[in-house]
Amino acid sequence: MVKGMRNMADDTQPEPAAPTARTSRPHGGQAVTRAVRGWGAAVRRKVRAGELGSFPVVLVLVTVWIIFQALNENFLSPRNLSNLSVDIVGTGLIAVGIVFVLLLGELDLSVGSISGLAAAVFAVLNVNNGVPEWLALIVAVLAGTAAGTVQGYSFARTRVPAFVVTLAGLLTWNGFMLSILGTSGTINLDENGLVAKLTSYYFTHDGVAYGVAAGAAGVVFLVSHQDRRRRKAVGMPHRSLRGIAARSGALAVLAFAAAYVLNRFQGLPLALLLFLVLVAGLDVVLRRTHYGRQVYALGGGVEAARRASLSVTRVRTAVLAVSGTMAAIGGLFLASRITSVSQNSGSGILLLNAIAAAVIGGASLFGGRGSPWNAVLGILIIQSIASGMSITDTPTAVQFIITGGVLFAAVVIDSLSRRSHEAHGRA
Template sequence: MTVSDRNPGALLDRGDERLKDRSGAKGAIQGFLDRVRSGDLGSLPVVVGLVLICTIFQTLNPVFLSPNNLVNLLFDCSTVGIISLGIVCVLMVGEIDLSVGSVSGLASALLGVLWVQWGWPVALAIVAAMAVGFVTGCVYALLLNRLGMPSFVSTLSGLLAFLGLQLYILGPTGSINLPYDSPMVDFGQLLVMPYWVSHTLAVVPGVLGLFLGYRKAQRRRAAGLSSRSLGGLLLQAVAMTLVLELVTYYLNQSRGVPWMFALFVGLVVAMNYALKRTQWGRSMTAVGGNREAARRAGINVRLIYTSAFALCATLAATGGLLSAARLATASQQAGTGDVNLNAIAAAVIGGTSLFGGRGSAYSALLGIIVIQSIASGLTLLDLSSSLRYMITGCVLAIAVIVDSLARRSRVSHGRA
């Protein structure tokens, strides 16, 4: 006799004797601990790491967590963060794009040439630069789908080719200054949200989470499954809203929340919704987990690869445009240096698996905040940039080790 036979009113997923009944606050905590032990870590490692980084740098220099420094940090996070968001897409399907830095640099160079030198309207120049990124991603996907060329090789070739093209179109001067009084440069350097707008938007995540959580709970109850209580959903929404309101209030003690960071967060939320709640997102996860199984399940694997690479290159171009706006110039140094490293490292540090099939858009957000926090803290301490490379490399290595160990644990617990 099963639990359902003894208690006809039991929920379907609580009626199986093989499942543990986790209910109430104690059950939620125990369930969280069980997931951690089984390797389902989520964002826990990066959140713990971020707390440690902030604690150390704030102890060494009290300016680190000052409102003004945090506003500057958010400005700096946005450009590479959007590039990293594209890296999440290709990592989700088990591939890589090594040319995002060069694509971003080429996009900034195109903006300078088309807008400043050729006199194109700025909107048209932006669209043209993003279109180049989109076509680039489609070409990478074509090489993978039709010729079987590994993405490592094709994107490495693209890195070199686009870097050369960037140097060629910028010419002997090597840089093009953007108009300082233009709205685009203001957007990249100065524009912040009005006080009332930032506080209003801080309420949106909590309300949206409550709405989506309630709808999910309704569907589960209709199917006879257990679901989260309305009280638990309300408590989560209120807690999230209070935290965001406090952060917004603190940032408004300085200049406020940058519009550029709001754009980045908006893209993260949209991408996360697409990855978690749409057929396309589920197909991305399936292809990254097992390409052949996804193909046999009827998923258009080639189309999924094309969408991933096209999104990645388009977001790389977008990041390059915002970087040009941030620096008010398009130069030969744009997209070079550590842009590639930081974009890929941010996605991995934030929790996206290098093995494909696991990750979220919030990986880019959390990861780039970690990297920029390290850079900002070392700058305030007036330490060499060589330390930043070494520390970032160590953090990346630790993130990959944690991911590998967690993957083994998930396999052993049947959660892979």
């Protein structure tokens, strides 16, 4: 959450010059006052410019938690929060792939079918044909990658809108899934197998969760400090050490609080750990690699990207391949959660939830703006609403209405933010 909020609280101003003989260093109270005033001014500038960041999303999430906790005191119980942390993983991984496609200003409608296809490939190979789990797992993920690559290449070469290409893919991959499963309909997975343990295994030792929390805060501090040194060396605006320490400290508080809650039930879920590691890794790919910069550039404008000698075909193909890969991995986690694969795998509202999670979390429908962490925030909101509705025995129809309302609000905020960017000449 703290990472998602950094656009609102980023302190990117250069550090003030060291005191000279004519100036005296402000004492503690004055320094804190100046820091707060500077932070407030930065926030006001960002709001006026339409750079709301993830602040509205976090505010919605906190509001949802407060409301459902008031309705039922068990909502924020360790058991419910632990179950919530596992329930977000499957759809959340698919939503991460959607974020990549949204960065291009496009939409992938095939992710639900690809997730079902990957789960079916794994189940048939492992359960029906005795292929070792690790090999069946790799083949299933590669099936998703291949499906995404085919769609991406078709989209890039024909220049047909991605949502049309992937709509055809939705039907095609669903047909392949039904053909692979055959008349059996449902295949039950080994409850003690590798895939089943993806969502059923917990690190029960308290030190594991606390160690992960400390490690996450430490990595964020070191990366931010290194980024500051690099920017300072070339004279670019950079965060102050005080700002970096405050951000890392806030993350540490949240991480240790989450570890404490999870340890009160069964410990740190393996599924949640793998989810966060994948999200963090893909965030690094987008923000700190040449490929990631190409994705953002292409989302900012296709013609400008071509003039900058970017390979539009290669980037588009790679982005849809990533989406297909994440859909396959998400499908395996969803199959793990229920330890079975059926003809209904990947169907229902899975596609809508994945797209809604990416958009609600803050990824722009207009392209060029978004992060894998947006998918985490978005799926947290959607799954929190679902969990709250379930624990309070609220009809499913109300859940759809509320989720739809939140999605509409997110789209409106995205549109207003883009208009503000255009007004400031940054769209």
